[in-house]
Amino acid sequence: MTNVQTIGILGGGQLGRMLSVAASRLGLKTHIYEPSANPPAGHVADAVTTASYDDAAALQAFAASVDVITFEFENIPTSALDLLESIRPIHPPRGALATSQDRLTEKTFLQCLGLQTAPFADVQNAEDLAKAIAEIGTPAILKTRTMGYDGKGQAQIMSPADADAALADMAGASAILEGFVNFSHEVSVIGARSADGAVSCFDPGENVHVNGILRTTTVPAKLTPSQRTDAVLIAARILNALDYVGVMGLELFVTPQGLIVNEIAPRVHNSGHWTQNGCTIDQFEQHIRAVAGWPLGDGSRHSDVVMENLIGDDMDKLADLAKTNAAIHLYGKSEVKAGRKMGHVNYIKKGA
Numbered sequence: 001m002t003n004v005q006t007i008g009i010l011g012g013g014q015l016g017r018m019l020s021v022a023a024s025r026l027g028l029k030t031h032i033y034e035p036s037a038n039p040p041a042g043h044v045a046d047a048v049t050t051a052s053y054d055d056a057a058a059l060q061a062f063a064a065s066v067d068v069i070t071f072e073f074e075n076i077p078t079s080a081l082d083l084l085e086s087i088r089p090i091h092p093p094r095g096a097l098a099t100s101q102d103r104l105t106e107k108t109f110l111q112c113l114g115l116q117t118a119p120f121a122d123v124q125n126a127e128d129l130a131k132a133i134a135e136i137g138t139p140a141i142l143k144t145r146t147m148g149y150d151g152k153g154q155a156q157i158m159s160p161a162d163a164d165a166a167l168a169d170m171a172g173a174s175a176i177l178e179g180f181v182n183f184s185h186e187v188s189v190i191g192a193r194s195a196d197g198a199v200s201c202f203d204p205g206e207n208v209h210v211n212g213i214l215r216t217t218t219v220p221a222k223l224t225p226s227q228r229t230d231a232v233l234i235a236a237r238i239l240n241a242l243d244y245v246g247v248m249g250l251e252l253f254v255t256p257q258g259l260i261v262n263e264i265a266p267r268v269h270n271s272g273h274w275t276q277n278g279c280t281i282d283q284f285e286q287h288i289r290a291v292a293g294w295p296l297g298d299g300s301r302h303s304d305v306v307m308e309n310l311i312g313d314d315m316d317k318l319a320d321l322a323k324t325n326a327a328i329h330l331y332g333k334s335e336v337k338a339g340r341k342m343g344h345v346n347y348i349k350k351g352a
């Protein structure tokens with residue numbers, strides 16, 4: 001159908017692993033590039049390069065061995081991307097990655113599209129922060145502009161007196177102050193766009209976070225029909241604006257004032273893991289299809305699903321879970337650590 005035979009994946013975590021499994025079902029090969037040894041994706045990929053992102057020779061050999069390059073995490077050094085892109089195409093596009101890597105760029109982009117975000121301000125120093133607090137008010141959250149994930153690099157500011165401590169938490173990094181959004185719940189849309197511009201979104205899921213880490217995703221989400229349409233239209237709008245190819249995760253806050261965009265992730269997303277057992281074509285296959293130049297598949301939801309992450313000691317429940325009819329997905333990580341995502345389970349509730 002296309003000439004793509006081998007997909008290069010930057011990052012060897014669980015997302016790269018599940019992308020590799022999806023690729024192999026379509027008869028495609030994957031090559032993982034990952035600095036740390038024995039990555040979860042390496043167990044199921046056709047090839048693994050263990051090298052750092054500043055190893056030009058390794059990056060060149062990796063790019064030359066694949067037909068197209070994608071990634072499973074966002075914090076890839078620009079110099080590595082520049083080198084790789086001079087050899088092979090990268091999907092999703094660099095622009096999407098750059099937009100999502102920096103919370104200030106991301107929020108500015110979303111506002112330019114006419115979408116609602118939390119009020120925000122750029123914070124470089126104590127003076128900026130005092131001004132931002134005066135404008136936005138409290139409660140608010142100070143977040144590092146880059147490199148934050150799973151609630152890391154964030155400090156709550158309940159009153160102006162918390163400002164100094166919050167700024168100290170940023171450890172000198174550029175930050176953004178966000179007004180606190182009073183949401184009733186959080187939902188996400190996993191959207192896909194193919195090279196020819198077709199868009200297909202999975203049904204929105206409702207997310208519960210504990211200590212900043214996703215705990216469960218439930219489909220269907222609590223949304224009115226018009227909110228559900230809005231959520232999908234927002235995702236499609238963003239995908240088109242970024243000339244996107246691949247799968248994107250979009251996190252939204254549900255408020256009486258409508259849906260407020262929290263953030264975009266230019267990759268397959270933890271809150272889309274339910275699609276593995278709730279849809280004919282899951283998010284991983286949809287991403288592989290898009291980056292390989294295939295048409296998108298049927299991502300409509302056939303079942304109600306609750307996805308629950310297995311984090312750290314949750315692995316102790318495995319023997320009991322294995323006796324239920326929950327669909328178990330483990331990532332093959334050798335060491336259990338507190339807060340580490342070890343796997344997830346999908347509970348199928350009923351036919352949709």
Ligand code: AMP
Nearest residue numbers: 118149150151178179180181209212263
């Ligand atoms: P983030 O890393 O930006 O996705 O934030 C992690 C979690 O913190 C979100 O899923 C929300 O539960 C919460 N959060 C982040 N930003 C805000 C905000 N502006 N207002 C209220 N809650 C937030």
